Structure formats: C-alpha cells, structure tokens
Amino acid sequence: MTESTPLLKRARDEEENLEYEEYEDFEMSPRVKYSLLTLGILSSLAVLYFFTVFLPGYFIPESTDLVDIIKVSDSNVQLIPLKPIKKTGFELFAYEDNQLKGEEMELSFPEDFSYEYNSNNKEHKRKVERLILIGDIHGHYIQFRHLLRKLNYNAKKDHIIVLGDFVSKGPDSIKVLDYLMKNKIDCILGNHEYYVLQNYASFHGKQFPDFVNGSAHSDGLSIEGFNDDPEFLLAKKLQADHIKYINSCPIIKKIGEVPIYRKKDSNDILNGGVSTKSTRKGVVVHGGLRWDLSLYEQQPVDNLEMRSLIGPYFNQSTDDPHEPNAVSWSKIWNKQQKLLKSDESLVVYYGHDARRGLNLKNYARGLDTGCDRGDLLSAMVLWNELQDGVVIHKEKAVQVHC
Template sequence: MNTAREGWKSDPRGDAQQASNSPTDNTESPRWLQTAYSAASAPRFRRYALIYLALLILAWIGWRLLLHPPRLQERTSSELDDLIRIRTLDPQFVPSDLANLDADTKSQSQKRLIIVGDVHGCRDELVRLLEKVAFKQANDHLIFVGDMISKGPDSKGVVDLARQCSASSVRGNHEDRILRLRRMAKTGTLATPSGKDSSKERAERALASSLSDEQVQWLEACPVILDIGQVPGMGRVVVVHAGLDPGVELEEQDLLSVMTMRTLDPDTNLPSPKKKGVKWAEVFDKQQSALYSSLESSAEDPRSKTVTVVYGHDASSSLSIRTFTKGLDSGCVNGGELTALVIGDGGKQSIVQVSCRDYRKS
C-alpha cells in the first residue's frame, strides 16, 4: 500500500531534471531583470508607487485649478446663456413672392438679400464684392454668415462697414472667441501673455483689445441663428455659421455646435467640428429632399414646409451649393474667393464672387 502511494508522489529531483530538459525553456532570465521583477513585486514598492502616482495627480489638478489661469476652453452651458439663440429677420427685408403681386407692384419690387460668406477681416475684398453685386441699401439687405473678423488685415473695418450698411450677421466661432477673450481680459481671468503664445494667439489678443465698445456691442447683438422666414421657392431660410443638427428643432440646437460643426460623428451621430465624418449638410439635404417628396402630392406648397440653411465655416469644402444647404465659405483669407448668395424677388438666386489675396503670406 505504501509502495503504491509512493509511486504517484512527485519526485522533486525528477521534476527539476524534467524542467531543465524542456526544449521550450532553455534560457535563463538575466539577473538584473529578475532583481527588478522581484523589487516591483514587493508590497512596499507597490504601495510607494501608488502614493507617488496619487501625489502626481493631485499636483496636476492643483496646477490646473489654482495656479494656471483659465484660458480659452470649451464653453459650458452657463457660459452660453448670454448668447442670443435666435433672431427673426424683419419681414420688410424678405424678397416678395411675385406670384402674389400685380403688374405694377412687380415692376417696382426690387428687394434682395445679399448673404456673404466668411470675410475674415478682408475689407477690400468685401468692398469689391458689394460693388460687383451693385449693393443698394435702399433695396438690399446685407447678411453675414459669421467669421467676419480675425485672420485678415482689417477686422475693425469690416465691422464698421457692416454697421454702416445696417447689416445683419450671425455669431461665428471667431467672433465668439474674440468676444470671450475681451471679456476675460476685462475681468482679469485671462492668462498673462507669455513667450509660448503663438502668433495667432497674440493677434487675437490684439484684436480683442482694439475693438471699440460700439463694435463689441454690435458683435454681441448677433444671434447664433438668424431666421429669415419664408422665401419664395426656398421654404423657411435659416442662416447659421457652421451648421445645424439634422432632425433637431432650432430652439433645441446646441449653440456651440451651430458655431463649430462640420460633420456628424459616424459612431454617435452627434455634431463634430472634425473634418472626418459624414458631412452634416449632406444628411440635412437628403432629409429635406425626402420631406419634400413625401409632401409633393398632398401639400399645396410643399416647398414652404422645408428648411434651407445658408452657412459658412467649412473652407475645406469651398463653395458647396445644394438644394437645401448653401455653403458660402470659399476661403477668402487664404487666397480663394469671397462669395455672395444673392436672393431676389420670386426667390431668384445667383452666386457672385471676387478673388482674394492670400493673407497667409503677409
């Protein structure tokens, strides 16, 4: 019985010999590696490592919250409360529906909306564009899609010209940034300039401090969304800087996204400022086209049930004109064109452009 039991007991020497003869374990770890592994496995080492990591995290949090003054960070909901969400354009500026006018009125009606893409401080080009469209303030109303300022040589001149023309504009991401900079400087919450600031940051600080109170007041009065109302042949027309989240009502749109979006995230389907993704304008245009088709046989005026969005911001896509979305940022400040969408009575539309100097080389 004892002999049988001893037969299945393992022999330490036999095991050791068998292990040493294994073809898969014929190398021995270096002594320094064994020593390092042994030290790292010690409870005291792990305890000290966790303490040092916790101290490092606390130091970083303290630096962020106490020592590092706030810079331009993403907007929180409370910071967006001071923005004007939606403003409705005075109906007197909206082009007429010629079908409802008699012959005499038709001959006298000459209302036009001149909607201009991202100017970015290029005042000379704006003047040439207004001359090319034969802008007359008595009959025309000038509208900007935002980003009137920053980057170019004469942002203040652009604002003054817009004010002289009694123009309307929406708030772009660059207006938003410059106005925040100015407010932070006024309240003493802006970080002190340092040698690490980029030339872009220095230029933005200079612009923010150079704007007059009147110019700032005019810019702050610009809404994020401008509702033009019903335009013949275009349905309800809305002007924004960057885009709209398809399927979301105007009153529920996220204001930061309206000023910054380019695409829809393919995973979440939420607005994204990134260039990689599904173009929001493509989705919006398809949705409105489907809505129009579904109403075409039943509604008296199916086009009036749809929405057309005029926007800027996406210079990488340049001029992008679809049925229900009109992208007007054609890269003026980068040597592209400055674009105007001209909408006349009866909803007649035309695109007018002027060439621009490349101010990146200045």
Template sequence: MPRTIAIGDVHGCADEFEELLQALELKPDDRIIQVGDLVNRGPDSHRAIELARKYEVEAILGNHELRLLTARNQEKSSLLKDYDRETICQLTEEDWLYLEAMPSVLYSARIETVFVHGGFLPNIPWQKQAIETITSIQVIDKKGNAAKRSDAPDAPPWADSWRGSPFVVYGHTPRPNVLERPGSIGIDTGCVYGGHLTAYIIEDQSLVQVRARQAYAHSKRLPDPI
C-alpha cells in the same frame, strides 16, 4: 424686387469685403446677411465691422466672435489664440457692441431660409440646437455627434444629412467652391486663405465673387492659395 444677399466668411478681409459690397450694386431694399466670422485671421477686423455698419449688414455670430466674446465676458484669456489678440488690439468699444448684438441665427419665413454660421444636426429642431453646435459643426462623426473636419477627417459634411425645410445658408467650412445640396448651400470659399469672398443671392440663386488680394493665413486642409 428686393434681394436677400448672403455673404460668406470675411475674416477681417476688409478690402475684399468692400469690393464685393460695391460689386453687388446694392439697392435700398436689399437685405445683406453675413454668415459669421466677420473678424479674425485677416488684416483688418475693425474696418470689416465699420463696413458692416456702413452698409447695414446683418452679421451672424461665428465661432470666432463667440470665442472673443466668451474670453472677454468671462475673463478667460486662456481661450485666446495669437490672432485673437491681434484682433482685440484693433477693436473699439463700438466694435465690441456690434459683436455683442450679433444673433446666433437669422430666419426668413418669406423665403423659408435660415442663415447660420456652422450648420445643424439633422435630428434636432434647428431652433433648439446649442450655440456651440451651430457655430462649430462641420461634419457628423460615427456616433452622430457634431464634429470638426480636423477631428473626424473621414466623416461626411452635416449638409449631406440635412433635408430641410428650412433651406440653410451657412459658412464656417472653407472650400475652393460653394457646396450645394438640396437643402443647403455653404458659401465659405476661403477668402482669408487666398480664395474668394462669395455672395449668394437667394431670389435668383446666383453667386457674386471677388478674388482675395493675397493669402492672409494658411489652412492645413486647403492648398494655399485655394
């Protein structure tokens, strides 16, 4: 039976990405979806994209790719962070084409599941939500708006309010463990911060994880390493 495999935020952790892909013992009919933030923060964004091409991984647009592309296409270098500039130095023209082709979401009617980087507001059809929302949402603030955890630290995760359908698989919000809710699962387990890189197999609801070889970046919200 073909598997649908979702992989969490890679953030340029190419060694861990390759280790996980090998651990999955992939078969020709398997579908691999990476839920965004394939690049940035970690050591080798170029090789992470090379691996995605080699293994025919379908990567979704994350907030990090969105910022890089916006800065490049609109000539807004002021948007860039220091680690963005390090990533840009690594990327080839072929890498940029891969980033440009990333979809904002992927939906499978067969398994009634949508794959997205950040998530969704519960009161708006998921197909109609803005790219800025679905790549950056972490929590829902007191006014019912999408927000980052850092801007609304006491606000609940958007997933607490999501009842589905469809079922949502997402990344973006790093945690020590996956966050399971009846209508969703968050699979960013903070590889770049010294945690794990996680794969979630939809059909049997199983997890495959590899441990980060080191902490490549520091998070204000997570112990280091997580």
C-alpha cells in the same frame, strides 16, 4: 621730534574741527527732509498713476458690459416682387470684375434702375429688393468692398447678412466692423466673433453672457482649448460700439421663403442664376445645424463650429472632417430634409467650411470659399420677380477673387 608733536596734534585737531563744521553746514533740517520725502511720495504716486491709469486708459478703449446672445431670431425683412419696366429686363449686378486697389468707392444703383412694386403684404417688415448673404470675410476689407461693388449694393434697397467670421485672420477687421456698423448690415455670430467676445470679457473682467431664447438659458462654450491669441489681440483694440455690434449677432436667423431647386439646376447659379416657383423656409447659421434637433433645441457649440457629423447615428458633431466616421453635416441634413413635408423642411445657408467651397445642395448651401487663403469671397443673392402675375423666386451666386 618732540617739539613738533604738539604742533602736529594741533593741526590734526583743527582739521577734525573743520570737517565737523562742514558736516554741520550741509546737514538737512527736519523741514527740508519732510519736504523731500513728500515730493518723493508724490512723484512715485504720479509715476504709478501714469503707468496704471493714464496709459491703459489712453491705449485701451473704454469697456462695455456684454448682453446675452440670442440663439434664434428673425431677419424681419420681406422681398418685394419686382417687375421690370422694360421687357429687356434690368441689371441687378455689375459684371465688371476689376480689382479695387484700396480706394474708397461710393456704391449706388444706376439712375435708370426702376421697378414697379407689388406690395399687397401688410406685415410690419422691412421691404427690400434683394437679400444678400455673404460668406466668411475674415477681415479682408478690400475684397469685401470689391464684392459690394460687383453686386451694385444699395443700402436702402438691399438687406445684407454676413454669415459670421467677418473678423480675425485678415488685415482689416476693424475697417470691416466700421463698415458693417455704418451701413447697419445684419449679421450672425461666427466662431471667431465668439472667441473675440470671450477674450474681451476675460481682458476687461466682464461677465460672459449666456445663450438665450427668451428666458431659456444654455451653457456657453469653454475658452479652454481655443486658439485665442489673434482674437485676444483684436479684443484689446475694439471700441465699445464694436463689441456691442458683435454681441448683437444671433446664432441662427430665419430669413423667410427661399428658392428650392434640383441639384442639377445649381450649375447655373454662377451664370444667370436659378429661377423657380417653389420655396421652402430658409435660415442662416455659421457652422451648421443638427438634423435631429429643432431650431430652438440646437446647441451653440454645434452651430458655431461643426463641419461634420459622426456616424453611425450622426447625432454628434465635430469640427474635424477627417475624424473617423465623419460625414459632412450638410450631406446628412440634405438627406433628412428630403424626408420631411414641404412645410417642415428648411434650407440652410452657412459658412465656416472653406475646404468644401461653394457647396450647393437642395437644402444646404455653403458660402465659405476661402477668401482668407487667397481663393474667393462669395455672396448668394435672393430676389423675386413678378412675371405674368406669378412670383418667381431667384437666386444667384456672385464671387470675387481674394
């Protein structure tokens, strides 16, 4: 045993020396360490850039600033009195009610659709043959195009105003926006478009605009309490041009002289339409108007969301028609307008209130007929005819199933 001890000790020493030598062979030099450290830092920066800059820039559209929202504006259009060449009259509408099945269609008037014009008015307004007001579309592009086909819509001869809530809820909000922008279709702001603007400003860190009439500013609506989830998802997808279009929509728009007729005459609104020599000044808004305030004194929260007024004084609005002492704002409006002189009263076309459907009164006409819940999409068409030297004002409702 004693003789083998030096040999065992020598073997152990040699093994330790070998391990030490192997360790020394694989030790990195300072230059290699520096190179690997630099590579690691650059790789980390590249990964950080990819996830924080490249991916958001690729999937999230470039943002744009928002401008102040106009409270009251003018449609700047004038209806041309039309006179049919043939005594048999002319077709303003296509009466087929065939469903579109998703295909794109080019729309135009028939080739024999011709008029004589009575154009003595020299005002600098866009002269059109028909003014078409369309209720809440809510992103239902196919039904919207079906309605345009039934109307024989012609972008050069007609002027369309969509009455707010043309996006959100439905499946094709962006397609609706693209079509509105491409055809330069007029608009007013609805509560859902307003929510989209709010969420867009919040998501992109933009300053939210005021409501203005010239230099008169008013407070905006608070985002708190709004069901903003669908509008938030939509706002993240919208291009800068989409937002600029929505941001251009005013709260209230004046549309000039419109027909005024009795309640019983409205029974013909879906058939041949109504005809009258009498007119009143007309405006369009999404939600409603307060009867006790002038146009320029109206509050945007009322105009965007109101469905009823609360009694007994009816000077407070609510979007809940079931609230105690709540009465439809249009009923109060209609009653109050009858007390005014003809040159002071206003006829209001509005949307937002699908529960009441096509709601026709002398001075208030509701056009939200519940397309998003599978009911109808409605348009009100206004045009003038020249008959024996007298201008006859006409109005007709056109609807398609959703």
